[in-house]
Amino acid sequence: MYEILPWHKNVWKCINKNRKTSQILLIIGLQGIGKFNLAKNFAHSLLCDNLLKDNIPCGRCHACLLFNKNNHPDFLLVQSDNSHIITIEQIRIVIKEIFYTTHQGRVKIIIIKDADLLNISAANLLLKILEEPPSQTMIILTTSNIDFLFSTIRSRCKILTIPIPEYSICENWLRQKITDINHVKLLLSITNNAPLLALNLFNNNWLYERQTLLSNLYNFLYKKMTLGDVIIHFLNLDIKDFLQFFYYIIHDLIKIKLTVNYITNSDHINQLYFYAKKANLKKLLILQEQMCYLNYNYIQHINFNKQMLMENILLNFINMLE
Numbered sequence: 593m594y595e596i597l598p599w600h601k602n603v604w605k606c607i608n609k610n611r612k613t614s615q616i617l618l619i620i621g622l623q624g625i626g627k628f629n630l631a632k633n634f635a636h637s638l639l640c641d642n643l644l645k646d647n648i649p650c651g652r653c654h655a656c657l658l659f660n661k662n663n664h665p666d667f668l669l670v671q672s673d674n675s676h677i678i679t680i681e682q683i684r685i686v687i688k689e690i691f692y693t694t695h696q697g698r699v700k701i702i703i704i705k706d707a708d709l710l711n712i713s714a715a716n717l718l719l720k721i722l723e724e725p726p727s728q729t730m731i732i733l734t735t736s737n738i739d740f741l742f743s744t745i746r747s748r749c750k751i752l753t754i755p756i757p758e759y760s761i762c763e764n765w766l767r768q769k770i771t772d773i774n775h776v777k778l779l780l781s782i783t784n785n786a787p788l789l790a791l792n793l794f795n796n797n798w799l800y801e802r803q804t805l806l807s808n809l810y811n812f813l814y815k816k817m818t819l820g821d822v823i824i825h826f827l828n829l830d831i832k833d834f835l836q837f838f839y840y841i842i843h844d845l846i847k848i849k850l851t852v853n854y855i856t857n858s859d860h861i862n863q864l865y866f867y868a869k870k871a872n873l874k875k876l877l878i879l880q881e882q883m884c885y886l887n888y889n890y891i892q893h894i895n896f897n898k899q900m901l902m903e904n905i906l907l908n909f910i911n912m913l914e
């Protein structure tokens with residue numbers, strides 16, 4: 593049975609209003625909220641020969657079978673490889689696909705996943721297609737970082753936002769996949785109600801890994817571990833995960849200082865209160881600003897020396913304690 597994610601019900605209605613009218617769509621929303629899932633479901637729906645109620649693909653027709661095997665000739669997915677860049681060569685393939693490949697009489701659909709990863713030459717070439725898109729072509733872009741998408745591209749798109757889902761909808765959906773309710777609550781707290789990201793973290797054993805990292809961090813703060821010992825554990829993380837991990841801890845400490853009740857790392861409330869008492873608010877705010885700046889640079893694909901960055905953050909972290 594084909595499923596539209598429960599928090600996509602309204603946005604699914606909206607996107608289906610664009611079945612004929614729009615040729616360029618931009619789907620935006622938080623990481624892990626299902627932008628690509630929505631784009632792919634919509635592409636699938638446009639290709640299906642025997643749509644069910646509410647434009648749900650039948651899953652059985654020839655087009656659906658080809659689509660499900662990632663083999664539909666009128667569908668092209670463009671995404672970055674490990675380099676975290678979408679290159680001009682990839683956009684040249686899009687042009688070839690749109691202008692020089694015959695299709696099966698239906699619309700040709702291109703999804704550009706994480707379009708903020710287009711480099712400047714790729715973006716300029718894509719812009720030429722977006723300025724005068726050929727008929728019978730639907731281009732769907734997705735991004736979690738709309739501020740990093742070239743404004744010239746953004747202005748050519750009809751924007752569709754996936755709102756942050758209500759907690760109860762996320763919880764109900766995740767409870768069918770994760771038995772421990774405390775894990776569900778914690779994962780939704782860590783991810784700001786992004787259910788797919790929460791499930792992905794769970795499947796990758798992040799809760800266990802996070803617990804180990806927090807224990808090591810406390811040992812470092814208690815001076816039971818040296819910087820050299822603790823850094824070994826953090827080096828296993830991607831820079832992005834490392835920045836996010838520290839950002840939320842710092843954010844929680846600031847919230848405790850400012851007597852805000854709701855904190856993200858709710859399972860570590862006692863330890864965080866303990867460190868918040870020792871922490872200097874001004875230094876915490878500076879550190880938070882530093883994390884935002886590093887994250888901004890990371891999204892812009894500026895290369896970091898990973899070990900140096902992590903050591904720097906850890907040292908600044910211990911220095912904010914009084």
Ligand SMILES: [Zn+2]
Binds near residue numbers: 641642643649652
């Ligand atoms: Zn079908």
